[in-house]
Amino acid sequence: WVLACFDLADTKPVIKHRIGLSMLKPGLPSIRWHLLLSLRRLAPAGLLSVETYTACDTPPPAEQLAALLQAVDVFSPNEAEAASIVGPGSPEQLVQRLLAAGARTVSLRMGPQGVLVADGLSNMMWHVS
Secondary structure, three states: OEEEEEOOOOOOOOEEEEEEOOOOOOOOOHHHHHHHHHHHHHOOOOEEEEEOOOOOOOOOOHHHHHHHHHHOOEEEOEHHHHHHHHOOOOHHHHHHHHHHOOOOEEEEEOHHHOEEEEEOOOOEEEEEO
């Protein structure tokens, strides 16, 4: 996972912190969760985004996925990565499952087809090409 912490108070939001770590692997050391929560506290008015960079070998336990999704503002997997987490389906189904699992905002990367962005509060979805 790539975590990026943005400070939205800046006139031009820039990445303040960017780290690569595996959040959903079995036997997750608690230090990684502490790091995630520390980043959340560093930018309470900012934006914390997680972008996956590889598919999961096995789907994570529901409570572990919910904890991750609820700790970040934007969750951004590609289609294969999302399917490895919540099971196969259409892009819309993948996004809906991630929202149901606790994501606030999902940005599903679909290669040349663009991005499907969904907001969990309004339950609205946009296709950006």
